[in-house]
Amino acid sequence: MHALPQDITIHCPAKLNLFLHITAQRNDGYHELETLFQFIDLCDDLHISATTDGRIDLLTPLQDVSHEDNLVYRAAMLLMPLRKDAQQGAQISLHKRIPMGGGLGGGSSNAASTLIGLNQLWGLGLDRRQLADLGIQLGADVPVFIFGQAAFARGVGEQLVAVEPAPAWYLVVHPQVHVSTASVFQHPDLPRNSAPITTELSEWASHRNDCQSLVASLYPPVAKAIDWLVEYAPTRMTGTGACVFGCFDSQAAAQKALAAMPSAFSGFVAQGLNTSPAWQGL
C-alpha cells in the first residue's frame, strides 16, 4: 500500500456567475437557478498537515468568523466520522485573498478544497460525486468547486454540466458594500420566474443576473460601480453581489481600466479558468 502524503497545499479559486437566472422558488424557500460558473485565477491557499492526535486545528483565524462557523472547519467536521482511524487529525492554515461575502464564492471554495485535501491525506477514497453530496450541506456553491470544471448549473447549483466559456480577462470591482445573500433571496421584489434557457449559453445579451437590478437599487455603490465599468466593457454582477465584473479581450485592456478606477472601489484583474486549480497535482 502507498504511504499517504503528510502535507498538501491546495489552491481555492474564486468564481464568477457569468449569468444567473432565477426560474422558481421551491417549497422549502430555496430558489431554482440557471447559472454559468467560471473560475478565476484569484485564489486562497489552503495548507493541510496530517496529524495523529485526532483533532482539527485551524491555525488561521478569520475576522468576524468563529472557528466553528469557518467553512474550512465545518468541511473537516463532515469528514471526521468517515476516518478509518480516530487518531487521524489535521492542522490547517488558510491564506485568504478572495474578498469575503462579495459573490466570489471564496468560503465555498475553501470548503471544497478542505474536502478534497482531507480525502487525500486521510485516504478516504471518496469520489467527486460523494464529496459534492457532502459539500452541498455547507453551501449551494460547494459542488461546482469540487466538480472542478466551468459549468452550467441548475437546481440550487448541484446539477452541473461541464462547459467551456470563451477565454476572457475580467476586471472585478468591489463596490465596498456587503450584501447578504439571504436578504436578497428573501426580498419581495426579486424576480423569480425567468423562463428556462433555450438560447446559446455564450450569448451575453440573452442573459442577465436576476439579482442585479434589485441589489443595485438597494445598494447605490453597486449601481455606481456598474455605471462606471460599463463604459469600458460588458458588465454584470456576480452571485448576489456586491462584486461586479467587466469582460475584456486582453489583460492589458483590463489593467488599463483598473488604472482609471475611482478610489471609492477596490478591484483586481483576473483570468477566467475553465479548470479549477484545486485538483492540480492530485
Ligand SMILES: C[C@@](CO)(OP(=O)(O)O)[C@H](O)COP(=O)(O)OP(=O)(O)OC[C@H]1O[C@@H](n2ccc(N)nc2=O)[C@H](O)[C@@H]1O
Ligand atoms: C447566489 C449564489 C450563486 O452562485 O452565490 P453567492 O452570491 O452566494 O456567491 C449561490 O447560489 C448562493 O449560494 P450560497 O452562498 O452557498 O448560499 P447558501 O449559504 O446556501 O444560502 C444562503 C441563503 O440564501 C437563500 N438561497 C440560497 C441559494 C438559493 N439557490 N436559493 C436561496 O433561496 C437561502 O435563504 C439561504 O439560507
Ligand SMILES: Nc1ncnc2c1ncn2[C@@H]1O[C@H](COP(=O)(O)OP(=O)(O)O)[C@@H](O)[C@H]1O
Ligand atoms: N473560510 C471562509 N471564507 C470566507 N467566508 C467564510 C468562511 N467561512 C465562513 N464564511 C462566511 O461565509 C460568508 C460568505 O462567504 P463567501 O463565500 O466569501 O462569499 P459569497 O457567498 O458572497 O460568495 C462570509 O461572509 C463569512 O461570514
